[in-house]
Amino acid sequence: MSLLRADQIHYSYLLQGNNRLDILKDLSMSLNHGEILTLLGPSGCGKSTLLKLLSGFLTPHKGRIFHDENLLINPFSQGQMIFQDSTQLLPWLTVSENILFPVCRSLLPGLKPRPDSVQKDMLQDILKRVGLEPFKDYHPGRLSGGMKQRCVLGRALMAEPEILFMDEPFGSLDSPSRKELQDLLLKLWVERHFSILFVTHDIAEALSLSDRILLFSGLTEPVQELTVNLPRPRDRMSPAFRTLEWELYSSLAASGSIL
């Protein structure tokens, strides 16, 4: 049974003058339990729209989306969203306070209240796991881009999510920080067993992280699926990795898409 399943969904945005921009047409796909699935494709092809539909923030105009085979109607509290933009952190709160904020303010309706001592132990554990223990009393303004995204990841973990919805989460980082965050994400995924729906237009990032990739070539175009059967940790210089990278570039080039 899939964790999330989209069944022949259509979505379009309403534009000025009552015109509509079709984004997705007849799209069926699924996210399996414990899987990392990446939506890969050029800018503007509808990846973020699909992410918003699968997380329940948008509703398809035709077709249906199921979470554990129940019809998805609203955003669900077992899903946590992470975006590229680290303004997701509240600047007047410290790292620890930002991580605790959603659970302390009962902003996650599905989450049972935890005793303070449990909450405190969880916070300590998460601060260590995301490498922010020494910076726990810093405000976001004193953190680098990578540290901010670690804090956002920590805050998501505090909710013990079933799914992380990640929309180009490392897109604004320089390449060493990006690699560090990718490795951290994989480590946390192995330890915590959540599923990840990841959006990127970086082919190497998609191949480094994913179990499967859905390749978008343009608005309303059918998506292609690629299973990444490479052992982890993945060596970006290995012939097998390079071959898959080349296959993805070729598929995109054949459809006239540029990443």
Ligand SMILES: Nc1ncnc2c1ncn2[C@@H]1O[C@H](COP(=O)(O)OP(=O)(O)OP(=O)(O)O)[C@@H](O)[C@H]1O
């Ligand atoms: N609220 C909206 N109203 C109208 N058009 C929109 C809206 N949101 C997105 N679009 C348009 O829908 C198309 C798909 O957008 P979407 O953000 O899903 O693409 P994307 O593949 O995630 O792009 P990127 O990689 O640049 O983030 C784009 O042409 C975008 O301009």
